[in-house]
Amino acid sequence: MNALARRAAELLGVPVAEARPMAGGDLSPCLRLRLADGRDVVAKSGPAPREEARMLAAIAASGAPAPAVLAADETVLVLECLPATGTGQQAEADLGRVVARLHVTEGPRYGWHADYAFGSVAIENGWGDDWPAFWRERRLLCHAGHLPASLFRRVERLADDLTNRLPERPRAALLHGDLWGGNVLYAGERVSGLIDPACYHGHAEVDLAMLSLFGRPGPAFHAAYGTLEPGAAERAPIYKLWPALVHRRLFGAGYDGMVEGVLEAAGV
CATH class of the missing domain: 3.90.1200.10 (Aminoglycoside phosphotransferase (APH), C-terminal lobe)
Structure with a gap:
């Protein structure tokens, strides 16, 4: 398990059963994680994960749809996995x-x-x-x-x-x-x-x-x-x-x- 998935599991307090790279990620590595409790979440790095979390919260507060922030620290942001069909x-x-x-x-x-x-x-x-x-x-x-x-x-x-x-x-x-x-x-x-x-x-x-x-x-x-x-x-x-x-x-x-x-x- 790479460091991004490992840190996401630590922040959530739930083991990761599977980690898959997601499309994109030119600037920030991004993984789709299947947790041991059956949930799918997204874990990504970035220039400032806590700041991105605040930005997503601002978008959601406006009434526009955005993924819920599940956890964040200085290196990792863990997000709700939204439908993308x-x-x-x-x-x-x-x-x-x-x-x-x-x-x-x-x-x-x-x-x-x-x-x-x-x-x-x-x-x-x-x-x-x-x-x-x-x-x-x-x-x-x-x-x-x-x-x-x-x-x-x-x-x-x-x-x-x-x-x-x-x-x-x-x-x-x-x-x-x-x-x-x-x-x-x-x-x-x-x-x-x-x-x-x-x-x-x-x-x-x-x-x-x-x-x-x-x-x-x-x-x-x-x-x-x-x-x-x-x-x-x-x-x-x-x-x-x-x-x-x-x-x-x-x-x-x-x-x-x-x-x-x-x-x-x-x-x-």
């Missing part, structure tokens, strides 16, 4: 309702009470009251020294123009923070859970942009989510740039095309 015809509409419900929850300022990380890439979440300044400092200029100079100069040009492109004080919605299709579990017509969050409070359009980075939600999602603010399409590339830059830093120059495409869409 695939999508039905109405699942996209349910995702629209779920994301809208998540975004209703509002924070006092932009940010989160702790920093986080995607692997080796820090997520700076220090509180702020000026949204363009938050996005400029915490999500764009933070990549200085980690990108080719020519690419970073384009990022800087965009960052310098954010006061003309982003609203100064949008509602500080609760964001999932890493909302792509792989972090949504479906059971038939319903979303059974949002997983692997990187939560903070910010402009709701950030999650919507991320959701369309590797796919494109259809009309049923948008009808259920509700009308977007004027200018959302023009802001989407600005918000897509953050995850594109993260992917470039984590996985290398193969993501230069994505970053350049997003910058071109933003007119930079």
Whole structure:
């Protein structure tokens, strides 16, 4: 039994009968465990398991579905194993309702009470009251020294123009923070859970942009989510740039095309 399964068993006080690797886990190893008492649970590591537990609790408190936290310490997070049987015809509409419900929850300022990380890439979440300044400092200029100079100069040009492109004080919605299709579990017509969050409070359009980075939600999602603010399409590339830059830093120059495409869409 590996260390992750062993520590999960210690935290739960129940022996593990079987441990199987789960799909994904590029940044955080993840196991499905069959316990001696017959339950199935999920055990994962991560940059800050206790912080992820707080994020999942915040998502659940919003009314959006998330796995229950069974145990957590500084190295391991143990979660309820949610049904994930695939999508039905109405699942996209349910995702629209779920994301809208998540975004209703509002924070006092932009940010989160702790920093986080995607692997080796820090997520700076220090509180702020000026949204363009938050996005400029915490999500764009933070990549200085980690990108080719020519690419970073384009990022800087965009960052310098954010006061003309982003609203100064949008509602500080609760964001999932890493909302792509792989972090949504479906059971038939319903979303059974949002997983692997990187939560903070910010402009709701950030999650919507991320959701369309590797796919494109259809009309049923948008009808259920509700009308977007004027200018959302023009802001989407600005918000897509953050995850594109993260992917470039984590996985290398193969993501230069994505970053350049997003910058071109933003007119930079």
